[in-house]
Amino acid sequence: MKSQESSGNKHSGVVSIRSVAERAGVSIATVSRVLNNPDKVSSETAKRVRAAVEDLQYRPNLFAKGLLTKRSRVIGVSLPDIHGEFYSELMGAMDDRACELGYHLLVSSNAHRIESRPENGFALDLVDGLIVMLTERSGVDIDGIGKLNHPAVVIGFDEPGLDVETIIVDNRTGAQRAVEQLLEGTSPDRCYFVGSHRGNIDSDERLAAFCEALRKAGHTPRADQIARREFSFDWGWEWAESMLDEGRLENIAVFAANDEIAIGIANAARDHGVELPSELRLVGFDDSRLCRLLRPRLSSVRMPVREIGYAAVEAVIRRIEEPESASMHSRLATTFVQRESSGLPGSL
C-alpha cells in the first residue's frame, strides 16, 4: 500500500530478512521470531510479517542460519556402493524416513576415500550427523568417524565399547535356518557355500553359520565345499561352470551368500540342463526382488533392509537432537524365506 513499490531492498537480487522487515514495518528480530518462535510474537504482527514473507517469496539464507544454529538438517550417508538392489532399497528407505522427519540426505559411495583425504571432506562439515555403512573388516576407521565431531551411526559393524550408534544384522539366525533346511534332504558333505571374499563381514558370518550347521550335522566342511570371491552374478556363474567341468554340479545343495551369486549359479545350471531343485538345491541371501524373477523362484534369507534404513535415520536424528542420549546398539534379525529353488519339504 505504501509508495515504496514492491522492490524495497537496496541490494540487487536476493530478498533478505531485511527486506521482509522493511516491508512489514518491523525489525529483523521480529521477522526472525515469526519464523522460529511464532508464539513470542503478537498474532497481528505475525500476520503482517507472514504476508511480507509470502509477497517477497523470502527464504532464509541457510548458511547464515547454520552459522548460528549449527544445524543444516542434512544427514551424510556413506555407503560402500550405491548401485544394486540392496543399496538402492536401503537408500530409498532412508530417504523416506529422513523426509518424514524433515531432514535431507547427502549421499556418497565415495565418502570412504573422503575420510582419508580431508580436503575433500568438504560437505561433511555441513551435515548434522553421519550414517556410515561398513562391509569390510579391515580398513575400518571407526575412531576416525568418532573424531569427526558429529553424531554418527555405523551400519554393519559392532564392537563393545564403541562410542557410536551401531546397527547390525544377525546373519546367523536366517542363515542357520536356511542351511538346516538344505540338510533335511541333502547330506552335509554335499553342501556348498559360495560367498564373497574373506574379510567381508557378512559373507564371513554367513559362512560361519554354514559351517556350524554342518558340524552340528556331524560333518566338518572340506575346503572344496567353500568358495569365496565376490558378490556377483559372474562369480556364481563361474563357480558353477567349474563344478560342471568336474561333473560335480548334480545332487548337491548350495548356500549362496547373496542372491546375485545364486542367480549366476542357477543360470549356469539351467544352461547345462541341471534342474532346480531336483538335481541342485539352492538358497540365496538378501531376499531381493530378484528372487521372484527367477524360475524356479529363489529361496533366500530376508535382510530387513527398510528397517535398517529407518533405524539408522532415526538413530542419527535422535543423537542430533538429544546429544546426551545413550548410544544404542541394535541388532536386527534375518529370516529364511522358502521358495521352490531349495526344494519344498516333502517333494524331495
Added chain:
Amino acid sequence: MKSQESSGNKHSGVVSIRSVAERAGVSIATVSRVLNNPDKVSSETAKRVRAAVEDLQYRPNLFAKGLLTKRSRVIGVSLPDIHGEFYSELMGAMDDRACELGYHLLVSSNAHRIESRPENGFALDLVDGLIVMLTERSGVDIDGIGKLNHPAVVIGFDEPGLDVETIIVDNRTGAQRAVEQLLEGTSPDRCYFVGSHRGNIDSDERLAAFCEALRKAGHTPRADQIARREFSFDWGWEWAESMLDEGRLENIAVFAANDEIAIGIANAARDHGVELPSELRLVGFDDSRLCRLLRPRLSSVRMPVREIGYAAVEAVIRRIEEPESASMHSRLATTFVQRESSGLPGSL
C-alpha cells in the same frame, strides 16, 4: 615453541580460524589466504600457518564460508524414485562424477513434494545447483525449477524455450530398431506393446515408435495391441496371464516398455510352457543387468544411464561455475541390443 601451549583458543570446543591465527602468529586474514589464495602469501608464513592448521586439525566452518562465497559444492538431485536398477545406476554415475569434480550429492526422491511445500525446501537453499529428473508429462513445474534461482538441469523433458539445461534420451531410435527386428519375423498384427500409463513420457515415446513402425509395415495398430499400466514385473505378469486366458499368447511378438515388464511376461510364459523365442518373441527396454539374468537372455534397448548421469553433473557444474554460459540441450541415443529372447535372425 611459545609458552602458549597447544590450547590457544579462548572458546571451548571448536578450533576456529582465530585459533590457527594465534598459533601461527599471524592475522586471520593471512590464514584465510593460505587456505584460499596460497600464492598471495610468502611461503615462509604459509608453512607456519599450514603447520598450525595441521596441529589444530582445523577445518573451516562451511556455514561461515558459504555465507560469503555462496557456495557449498553440493548438488541437489531430485528423482522420481531412488530404488530400482535404473535409478540406482544413475545415482551411482552421478556420484562418481560429482566426486571427481569435488562436489557432493544431496539426494531425494521426495523432493517433488518439496517443491510444492517450500517450508520443507530447507536444504534446497544449501545447494549450488539442481538436477531434476522428470518422467510425467503432467505436474511438470519447470517454471518453478527456474524460479529457485539455482542453476538447474532437467533430465527427461525438453521443450524449446526452456531456460534450463536439459538432457533427454531419444527413445525412438532404439525402439524403432527393436520393433523393426520383431517385424522381420512376425506380422504387424501379431505385435504387442506393453507399457506404463499414458502420460509417462518414456512409455509414450516408446509406444509412438512402436505404432510408427507398425504403420510403416502397413498395419494400423488395433486397440488390443496396446496395453498400459505401470513399469512393473507384476503388470507384465498380469498382462501375459490375461493373454493366456484368451489363448492368445502364442506366436506373437511383444515390445515391453521396460525390462521389468518384459521379465514378468517371460515368467508367465515360462510357467505356462510357452517358449521364448519360438512361440513368443520378446524385447525389453533399459538394457539393465536383469537382461543377462533372464533365460533366454532378454533383448532390450540400451539406455545410456551412466552417460546421462555424467552429463547432468557436468552440466550443473558448468552452470554453477560459469553462470553466463549458454544452456545446453542434449539428446542421447538409445540402441537396440539383440539377445535370444527376440529370436536370432535366421533361427526363425
Added chain:
DNA sequence: CTGAAAGCGCTTACAG
C-alpha cells in the same frame, strides 16, 4: 606480503 576492518544474513540475549 600482511593486517585491521567491514560485512555476509541471520539469531538471541538484553533492555524496554
Added chain:
DNA sequence: CTGAAAGCGCTTACAG
C-alpha cells in the same frame, strides 16, 4: 511483545 546490538566464523577489498 518488540527493537537495538552483539556476534556466529569466515572472506575480501583497502591500506600500508
